[in-house]
Amino acid sequence: MIIVVFLAQMAGSAMAQPAAPASRAVKTILVVGDSLSAEYGLPRGSGWVEIIAKRLEDEHAEYQIRNASISGDTTSGGLSRLPAALDRHRPDIVIIELGSNDALRGLSLSMTRQNLASMIEMAKERSARALLVGMHIPPNYGKTYTEQFHAMYAALADKYQTGLVPFLLAGMAMDRSLFQDDGIHPNADAQSILADNVWKELKGLLIEGG
Numbered sequence: 189m190i191i192v193v194f195l196a197q198m199a200g201s202a203m204a205q206p207a208a209p210a211s212r213a214v215k216t217i218l219v220v221g222d223s224l225s226a227e228y229g230l231p232r233g234s235g236w237v238e239i240i241a242k243r244l245e246d247e248h249a250e251y252q253i254r255n256a257s258i259s260g261d262t263t264s265g266g267l268s269r270l271p272a273a274l275d276r277h278r279p280d281i282v283i284i285e286l287g288s289n290d291a292l293r294g295l296s297l298s299m300t301r302q303n304l305a306s307m308i309e310m311a312k313e314r315s316a317r318a319l320l321v322g323m324h325i326p327p328n329y330g331k332t333y334t335e336q337f338h339a340m341y342a343a344l345a346d347k348y349q350t351g352l353v354p355f356l357l358a359g360m361a362m363d364r365s366l367f368q369d370d371g372i373h374p375n376a377d378a379q380s381i382l383a384d385n386v387w388k389e390l391k392g393l394l395i396e397g398g
Contacts (some may be wrong), residue, residue, distance in 0.1 A: 215251045215397060217244075217390075218277050220266050220307070221285030221321070223259035224356060224382070229368045230375070236382035243387060248394045254279070262289045263303035270307055274314050281393055282311040283386070285321035285356065291329065291337055301340050308348045317393055319351035320344060321386065324361070353389045356382055 219225055219237050227235035237255045244251045256273045258265065266286045274282075284307055290300040304320070311318045322341035327334055338355075345352035357374065359381050360366045366378035374382060 215280040216277050217251055217253040217281045217283060218273060218279035218316075219253065219255045219257055219283045219285065220270060220273060221255075221257035221283070222261045222289055223257075223373060224288070225255065225257035225285045226259045228259045228373050229370075230379070234376050234379060236379045236386060239379055239383035240387060240390070243383070251280075251394060257285070260289060261286060262293070262295065263287055263300050263307070264290075264295075267303045267307050267310075270310055274310065274316070278314070279311075279316050280397055281319060281390070282307075282316045283319045283321060283390070284308070284311075287337070287341075288323050288325065291325045291333075297333065297336055297340065300337075301344065304340075304344055305348070308344065308350055312348070317351070317397070318348065319353065319386075319390060319393060321353040321356050324355055324357070351389050351393050353386050356385055358385050 225237055241253045254277050263286045287300055308318045320341055324338050325334055360378050368375045
């Protein structure tokens, strides 16, 4: 009899306990980029993507960021591996930072444009919002190509109504002290500037996403 009463008391106590709060659903940001996002030549964990990861922890803990960037990647490479990345991470936001290597290899601007457009469309088909990261290229490629390359990002963002970082290297592109010895890749000191440039546009998408 004592055992029965004890068990009944335990059951009643368990029923009286408040339900554990449901864990907050984590949303995902996926970065698909090249060496500028893949920490090329940098200590691990020091790149702009990691800096944004820490900001998310402090300001938007409902979001996590996953970096699927590969040094040397082109828009063709990004497009070919995007479906698997979307399946794996099921992102709410896709940051697309590609195109510079296309220009460095002299690839067709129309092909680069189409690849970026296809990536944006693919993200939208999965109900993910896209943030396109714009770049400039050196003037030695010719004024026409240089201008068309940079304008391509704004045109795509306008057509598909995506977010746009006008220029990833804004605020540091002319400061050689912020580049590695190759004169191409930003060094560790520059990463906070890159993070600020992306964050400025990303935070609006975070608010929109609730």
